[in-house]
Amino acid sequence: MKEILKLDGVCKEYGIKGFKNKVLRDVSLTVNEGEFISIMGPSGAGKSTLLNLVSTLDKPTKGTILLDGVDITKVKNKELSKIRRDNIGFIFQDYNLLDNMKLMDNIALPLALGRKKTKDIEDKVKQMAELFGLSDHLKKYPYELSGGQQQRGSAARALITKPKVIFADEPTGALDTRSSSDLLECMTRANKEENATIIMVTHDAISASYSDKVYMLTDGEIKCHIEKGNSRKEFYSRILDLLASMGGAR
Numbered sequence: 001m002k003e004i005l006k007l008d009g010v011c012k013e014y015g016i017k018g019f020k021n022k023v024l025r026d027v028s029l030t031v032n033e034g035e036f037i038s039i040m041g042p043s044g045a046g047k048s049t050l051l052n053l054v055s056t057l058d059k060p061t062k063g064t065i066l067l068d069g070v071d072i073t074k075v076k077n078k079e080l081s082k083i084r085r086d087n088i089g090f091i092f093q094d095y096n097l098l099d100n101m102k103l104m105d106n107i108a109l110p111l112a113l114g115r116k117k118t119k120d121i122e123d124k125v126k127q128m129a130e131l132f133g134l135s136d137h138l139k140k141y142p143y144e145l146s147g148g149q150q151q152r153g154s155a156a157r158a159l160i161t162k163p164k165v166i167f168a169d170e171p172t173g174a175l176d177t178r179s180s181s182d183l184l185e186c187m188t189r190a191n192k193e194e195n196a197t198i199i200m201v202t203h204d205a206i207s208a209s210y211s212d213k214v215y216m217l218t219d220g221e222i223k224c225h226i227e228k229g230n231s232r233k234e235f236y237s238r239i240l241d242l243l244a245s246m247g248g249a250r
């Protein structure tokens with residue numbers, strides 16, 4: 001299996017000399033192509049910090065981060081935006097769709113910035129809309145869509161360029177139960193059918209149970225991980241047990 005993301009001895013400190021806050025102490029982690037993983041941990045454990053580092057938005061104090069074999073900690077800022085554009089998709093808690101564009105144009109946006117033919121772009125948008133259950137909503141503006149539909153639109157936009165890795169930061173944070181499960185089922189389908197590699201940060205055990213592996217980040221280190229067997233329900237109860245043994249996720 002191909003290693004798509006590999007962190008080795010990653011540390012991150014904030015602050016100035018004498019007042020350092022060591023947020024990540026020594027994180028090592030390998031994600032293979034096509035995996036869907038979750039990162040959980042108490043509030044303040046450093047999950048968003050870790051996501052910022054692996055998604056090239058920030059640099060570690062120490063350690064290496066290989067994204068498809070390239071050490072992104074050594075790459076200059078100018079090249080990083082290209083690496084981000086070509087390799088990474090983001091799904092955030094707030095959907096970040098552009099208000100003055102129809103859903104189809106929002107989903108197409110990452111492709112429209114490149115040099116693709118209109119027909120190819122339309123075909124790809126249709127394919128993504130189907131995958132995310134949005135085929136009937138493409139001509140609507142974001143304000144005409146529910147929160148769940150907007151979030152699925154944002155996920156479709158993140159996937160349309162077929163990025164090597166998709167980072168999702170609390171993607172269900174603003175959604176009700178039904179919309180959350182719709183989104184997570186779509187993400188699972190994208191993972192299985194498109195072989196999308198997904199790294200999701202979440203507090204929510206139900207969301208995490210859709211992934212294949214859960215890594216637990218505490219005190220700046222990944223202390224343990226658990227893997228899903230055949231049943232999502234059984235994985236969910238193991239995640240709850242793990243959270244309980246650590247004193248809760250928050």
Ligand SMILES: Nc1ncnc2c1ncn2[C@@H]1O[C@H](COP(=O)(O)OP(=O)(O)OP(=O)(O)O)[C@@H](O)[C@H]1O
Binds near residue numbers: 014015042044045047
């Ligand atoms: N830019 C920054 N400058 C200084 N300290 C920061 C910065 N970003 C985060 N921190 C600190 O790093 C620690 C970890 O923050 P982070 O947001 O990564 O945690 P988290 O696990 O994502 O928390 P939550 O689950 O509450 O979102 C916190 O103590 C936070 O105050």
